[in-house]
Amino acid sequence: MILYVISVGLSVTMGLMGFINLAHGVFAMAGGYILSTAMARFGIPFPLALVIAFAAVALASIVLERLLYSRLYAAGELAQVLFSIGLILISMAVARLVFGNLAAPVFLPDYLRGQVHVLGRDFPTYRVFIIGFSFLIIFLLWFSVERTRWGAMVRAAVDNRAMAQSVGINTKMLFMLTFALGSGLAGLGGALGADILPVQWAYPFEHLVYFLIVVAVGGLGSLRGPFIAALLIGVADTACKYWTPQFGAFLVYAATIVILLWRPLGLFGVRA
Amino acid sequence: MIGPQSGYTADTRIRWTEWLPWIAALAFFFLMPEYLSLGARILIFILFALSLDLILGYAGIVTLGHSAFFGLGAYTAGIVSAKLGIQDNFVQLVAAGAAAAALGALTGAIILRTRALTLLMLTLAITAILLELANKWTTMTGGADGLSGVVVAPILGLFKFDIFNKTAFLYCLAVLLVAWWVVRRLIYSPFGAMLTGIRENTVRMHAVGAPVYWRLVLVYTISATMAGIAGALLTQVNQFVGLNVLGLEPSGDLLVMLILGGVGRLYGAFVGPVVYLVAQDYLAKQYPEYWYFGIGVLLIVVVLFARGGILGLVDRWLAFLRPRSSARASAR
Numbered sequence: 134m135i136l137y138v139i140s141v142g143l144s145v146t147m148g149l150m151g152f153i154n155l156a157h158g159v160f161a162m163a164g165g166y167i168l169s170t171a172m173a174r175f176g177i178p179f180p181l182a183l184v185i186a187f188a189a190v191a192l193a194s195i196v197l198e199r200l201l202y203s204r205l206y207a208a209g210e211l212a213q214v215l216f217s218i219g220l221i222l223i224s225m226a227v228a229r230l231v232f233g234n235l236a237a238p239v240f241l242p243d244y245l246r247g248q249v250h251v252l253g254r255d256f257p258t259y260r261v262f263i264i265g266f267s268f269l270i271i272f273l274l275w276f277s278v279e280r281t282r283w284g285a286m287v288r289a290a291v292d293n294r295a296m297a298q299s300v301g302i303n304t305k306m307l308f309m310l311t312f313a314l315g316s317g318l319a320g321l322g323g324a325l326g327a328d329i330l331p332v333q334w335a336y337p338f339e340h341l342v343y344f345l346i347v348v349a350v351g352g353l354g355s356l357r358g359p360f361i362a363a364l365l366i367g368v369a370d371t372a373c374k375y376w377t378p379q380f381g382a383f384l385v386y387a388a389t390i391v392i393l394l395w396r397p398l399g400l401f402g403v404r405a
Numbered sequence: 406m407i408g409p410q411s412g413y414t415a416d417t418r419i420r421w422t423e424w425l426p427w428i429a430a431l432a433f434f435f436l437m438p439e440y441l442s443l444g445a446r447i448l449i450f451i452l453f454a455l456s457l458d459l460i461l462g463y464a465g466i467v468t469l470g471h472s473a474f475f476g477l478g479a480y481t482a483g484i485v486s487a488k489l490g491i492q493d494n495f496v497q498l499v500a501a502g503a504a505a506a507a508l509g510a511l512t513g514a515i516i517l518r519t520r521a522l523t524l525l526m527l528t529l530a531i532t533a534i535l536l537e538l539a540n541k542w543t544t545m546t547g548g549a550d551g552l553s554g555v556v557v558a559p560i561l562g563l564f565k566f567d568i569f570n571k572t573a574f575l576y577c578l579a580v581l582l583v584a585w586w587v588v589r590r591l592i593y594s595p596f597g598a599m600l601t602g603i604r605e606n607t608v609r610m611h612a613v614g615a616p617v618y619w620r621l622v623l624v625y626t627i628s629a630t631m632a633g634i635a636g637a638l639l640t641q642v643n644q645f646v647g648l649n650v651l652g653l654e655p656s657g658d659l660l661v662m663l664i665l666g667g668v669g670r671l672y673g674a675f676v677g678p679v680v681y682l683v684a685q686d687y688l689a690k691q692y693p694e695y696w697y698f699g700i701g702v703l704l705i706v707v708v709l710f711a712r713g714g715i716l717g718l719v720d721r722w723l724a725f726l727r728p729r730s731s732a733r734a735s736a737r
Contacts, residue, residue, distance in 0.1 A: 210521055211467050214469070215707070220705065222697045222701030223701030223705075225701075226695065226697040229697075338653070345525075383534060394527075397519045
């Protein structure tokens with residue numbers, strides 16, 4: 134589910150805006166670090182720290198978008214890939230300098246630590262909370278993209294940018310906000326999942342493959358695509374590691390290849 | 406999108422500047438014998454970068470999984486030597502090249518039907534699968550401990566691999582020379598022109614009746630073979646194979662090297678690895694954080710301001726100095 138929250142942000146930037154942004158994990162990592170710092174050093178409570186992580190990452194991404202990303206919208210895939218790899222390397226170096234080699238500690242509040250009793254079985258509260266939270270985000274996103282004026286504008290701009298611009302939509306502003314939203318979601322996901330996917334300096338590189346798989350399999354520009362893909366990958370990965378430990382992550386990659394060959398645009402991809 | 410370079414020119418004779426890299430390599434051999442181990446490594450990565458340049462620079466196939474072939478070659482050579490006991494270096498090279506070519510043809514035939522992000526993901530998934538395989542299949546590959554016990558018989562029965570890496574260096578140089586000649590012939594051939602055409606305008610190449618898909622598969626296979634041979638060289642020189650030859654990281658490193666040197670130019674693949682590996686040797690050990698930071702900044706700067714890498718910049722300076730002959734001065 135954490136994969137979903139992070140990846141849906143990526144789906145927003147990559148799918149809606151068509152930018153191959155490998156540096157997405159950077160925003161997730163930043164979110165995790167912000168949460169950890171806010172809680173450990175300033176004693177900010179967990180929910181507020183989550184909000185701060187989201188807002189701070191979104192703000193930072195606006196700066197990056199204006200300064201750097203926006204220059205590369207029209208550039209080729211290669212330039213975008215290279216640019217985002219460069220960003221990953223920089224962020225890793227900075228993270229290592231500032232936060233050191235160890236994973237950032239996250240202290241969950243007491244009410245998220247225990248177990249919940251559902252249908253006669255115990256589940257860790259934290260994970261239940263994450264799942265519930267993800268559903269909330271899914272609903273909010275779905276609502277805003279499908280049912281609000283903003284969503285309609287984004288969809289219009291993606292379908293035909295020139296046309297959208299000529300009917301008076303400020304696409305530059307729109308893309309900036311969309312990008313901020315996508316990155317903010319990544320930050321939120323990173324912060325939220327900090328206890329499951331430990332936040333440390335190699336984070337953007339380590340999980341990059343998973344984010345990309347989720348987005349590619351789910352399909353660009355779709356909201357339920359990454360959701361189902363994240364679920365599928367998460368379940369498949371755990372199941373494979375449980376039943377056939379000797380194959381490990383092998384089957385996930387194989388499945389990715391098969392799905393992508395079967396549907397090159399992903400399960401729910403929208404044709405650009 | 407990649408370079409202003411055309412792959413097809415009337416005059417394809419080897420110009421005097423093109424001998425400079427080889428002279429430099431020989432000079433290096435005699436002047437700096439204590440750095441030959443690094444030198445051999447650089448030569449291997451030049452070969453590897455050359456193979457990537459062929460598909461990325463000339464054919465425009467964006468891949469993050471080129472290490473799949475490099476790693477496969479490395480492991481094939483290692484297994485042939487350590488497990489099957491065949492110590493002849495040419496057999497090892499050929500086996501590695503053949504294995505990589507087979508994988509290249511097979512995966513190329515499947516994945517080259519896709520484009521953009523999907524293609525990127527597929528290449529990444531393939532190298533990730535190989536990494537898993539190398540990691541888990543411990544009886545063959547040694548897993549995380551790596552595969553040791555690689556023995557290489559003296560080359561041609563005459564030249565033993567010595568601890569000063571003299572043989573290794575010259576051996577890599579010889580292989581690179583052959584590969585360079587092949588690639589040079591390729592890119593100046595009609596085939597090379599067709600690749601450039603596909604990169605620049607796929608639709609038009611379809612329209613003039615070019616068999617785009619088969620050309621891409623072919624060049625992908627050739628490139629895979631070269632990468633496999635480069636991997637085998639690495640195994641032979643190190644007499645060891647580790648997991649670090651597979652996965653995203655070596656692919657990323659390689660991409661960075663090529664970009665630094667200049668994509669879509671024959672000699673970009675020569676300059677990039679030299680600069681990158683020498684800098685890495687000096688800086689990375691002392692300041693790993695700053696090293697990554699520097700590389701990251703450099704990448705972004707190159708992407709934003711200096712398309713064409715170092716050689717691209719040299720071109721511009723030359724053009725600035727000699728406005729008249731700038732067209733001819735452009736180093737290839």
